[in-house]
Amino acid sequence: MTRVLSAIAVVFVLGGVPYPHVPASVGQITAFAEQGAPATNAPARAPAAAATPPTALLNEKDSVKFAVIGDTGTGGSAQKTIGKLLSDARSRFPYEFVIMLGDNMYGGESPADFVNKFETPYKPILDAGVKFYATLGNHDEPSQRFYKPFNMDGNRFYTFKKGDAEFFVLDSTYMTPVQVAWLKEALSKSSARWKIAYFHHPLYSSGEKHGSEEDLRALVEPLFVQYKLDVVFAGHEHFYERLKPQQGIYYFTAGGSAKLREGNIAAKSPITEKGFDTDNSFMLVELTKDRLLFDTISRKAQLVDSGALMRRQSDAGQGQAAAVR
Amino acid sequence: MKLRARSLVTTRRFRLAICAAVLACSAGLLQAQAAAPKADPQTAALQEFQKRLHGYVELRTKLAHDLRPLKPTANAAELAARQDSLAAAIRETRKNARVGDLIPTPVAELVRRTIQSDFQNRAPEARRAAVSEVTGGISPVINRTYPAKAALPTIPPLLLAKLPLLPDNLQYRFLDRHVVILDGDTELIIDYVANVLPARGGPS
Numbered sequence: 001m002t003r004v005l006s007a008i009a010v011v012f013v014l015g016g017v018p019y020p021h022v023p024a025s026v027g028q029i030t031a032f033a034e035q036g037a038p039a040t041n042a043p044a045r046a047p048a049a050a051a052t053p054p055t056a057l058l059n060e061k062d063s064v065k066f067a068v069i070g071d072t073g074t075g076g077s078a079q080k081t082i083g084k085l086l087s088d089a090r091s092r093f094p095y096e097f098v099i100m101l102g103d104n105m106y107g108g109e110s111p112a113d114f115v116n117k118f119e120t121p122y123k124p125i126l127d128a129g130v131k132f133y134a135t136l137g138n139h140d141e142p143s144q145r146f147y148k149p150f151n152m153d154g155n156r157f158y159t160f161k162k163g164d165a166e167f168f169v170l171d172s173t174y175m176t177p178v179q180v181a182w183l184k185e186a187l188s189k190s191s192a193r194w195k196i197a198y199f200h201h202p203l204y205s206s207g208e209k210h211g212s213e214e215d216l217r218a219l220v221e222p223l224f225v226q227y228k229l230d231v232v233f234a235g236h237e238h239f240y241e242r243l244k245p246q247q248g249i250y251y252f253t254a255g256g257s258a259k260l261r262e263g264n265i266a267a268k269s270p271i272t273e274k275g276f277d278t279d280n281s282f283m284l285v286e287l288t289k290d291r292l293l294f295d296t297i298s299r300k301a302q303l304v305d306s307g308a309l310m311r312r313q314s315d316a317g318q319g320q321a322a323a324v325r
Numbered sequence: 326m327k328l329r330a331r332s333l334v335t336t337r338r339f340r341l342a343i344c345a346a347v348l349a350c351s352a353g354l355l356q357a358q359a360a361a362p363k364a365d366p367q368t369a370a371l372q373e374f375q376k377r378l379h380g381y382v383e384l385r386t387k388l389a390h391d392l393r394p395l396k397p398t399a400n401a402a403e404l405a406a407r408q409d410s411l412a413a414a415i416r417e418t419r420k421n422a423r424v425g426d427l428i429p430t431p432v433a434e435l436v437r438r439t440i441q442s443d444f445q446n447r448a449p450e451a452r453r454a455a456v457s458e459v460t461g462g463i464s465p466v467i468n469r470t471y472p473a474k475a476a477l478p479t480i481p482p483l484l485l486a487k488l489p490l491l492p493d494n495l496q497y498r499f500l501d502r503h504v505v506i507l508d509g510d511t512e513l514i515i516d517y518v519a520n521v522l523p524a525r526g527g528p529s
Binding site: 111142149201219 | 395396397398399400401402404405408451454458473474476477478479480481482483484485486490494496509510511512
């Protein structure tokens with residue numbers, strides 16, 4: 001019952017009700033086009049400029065703040081532009097770390113590639129002490145787990161904690177029974193307020209090239225549901241997609257931070273809440289006590305999606321459940 | 326004479342007793358052999374497979390220890406140098422390695438049967454998706470690295486769960502129509518099973 005009511009609460013938040021306004025000083029990334037994340041299953045095409053830059057981010061003092069990038073390792077101009085925007089955003093939204101959704105390195109992985117495809121595009125952020133936490137994609141050599149700036153500490157799958165949140169980082173390129181057993185144990189031991197998983201292959205996707213990873217879903221989704229995971233981030237698809245909650249879990253695909261698969265989101269996909277496949281993008285995310293706030297920003301510095309999601313086990317959700325009973 | 330006759334009788338009785346005892350023992354042994362579980366050839370082959378793989382991992386660990394073990398470093402050049410030197414040492418130590426040195430024939434057949442059966446039970450779309458990123462036109466060679474610029478196609482996780490477990494960062498990967506065992510620390514192909522997947526352009 002709690003889960004159902006939490007889902008209802010989420011629909012309420014996402015159903016077009018304006019999110020409480022945030023001071024403009026927080027949201028000056030540049031001209032934003034959309035706000036409040038209106039529910040739509042049509043991919044966003046060309047957002048028009050808005051006069052006042054809105055944002056969902058509250059920039060609260062004690063919140064957990066991070067950025068999300070995926071499928072980045074090209075060393076190309078789009079990656080560098082996103083890197084610059086990431087750096088610029090930090091002056092207004094001082095995120096502490098960046099999660100990388102895999103395909104951190106396309107093509108060769110020589111020492112020069114690590115410079116061109118990671119260290120140079122993100123130099124200002126790295127110099128500022130922002131940590132990156134990577135996961136492996138299907139273009140990544142497993143030895144990347146020893147590359148210290150990726151903070152994997154030699155592991156293909158691992159967890160880390162930030163404030164009230166615990167992140168479960170999986171290697172979806174090689175999901176063995178051993179890893180599944182590890183995930184079950186890690187989730188069962190977690191007492192974190194927010195439980196967030198990320199990995200490369202999306203369990204749900206409206207991408208016409210790849211689509212949903214059903215094998216992977218069959219193995220890990222039951223654990224996500226059993227242990228009440230809140231949010232999942234994935235890459236692999238070179239676009240941005242926010243899925244309709246699946247079994248009470250929010251899913252984002254954010255694999256368009258350097259490569260782009262233009263027009264690849266199925267136009268009438270029944271699982272898309274919001275799609276953006278006309279330009280590269282990245283996300284800024286803030287976790288407060290009971291809400292996940294996010295902005296998704298394009299390479300042209302436009303806000304393409306934004307909103308607030310209630311934590312599935314939030315006090316508000318439980319309160320509502322109690323009231324109904 | 327009586328004594329001799331008694332002695333003969335005793336000897337004959339003794340011989341009979343010995344024969345009876347031998348027969349009884351033989352029958353017991355036969356019974357025991359019949360009761361003992363027959364050695365399952367597949368189980369034995371899988372045990373042998375694990376033994377060989379653990380031997381490989383021990384070798385890698387020893388060589389890495391003698392060189393500079395892989396460990397987290399911020400210096401990509403240092404990481405590459407460690408990986409290359411380990412790969413070179415493994416190549417040198419296993420320079421005569423041949424197909425089947427690690428994967429016994431019955432296990433290779435088991436892997437082949439398992440994958441082919443899994444693919445037959447998948448919908449055509451899922452079959453195509455499983456091999457959509459597999460690099461074609463390359464034959465695996467033991468001690469060579471996996472093609473550097475190729476994607477590492479993912480073995481579908483439900484299929485992976487059916488294959489014999491591999492230890493410590495050894496991985497099954499598709500390469501063209503073949504299944505290789507990849508050393509994830511060095512990117513070396515250490516053994517493979519040939520022609521497991523359907524031919525390109527064949528029925529998907």
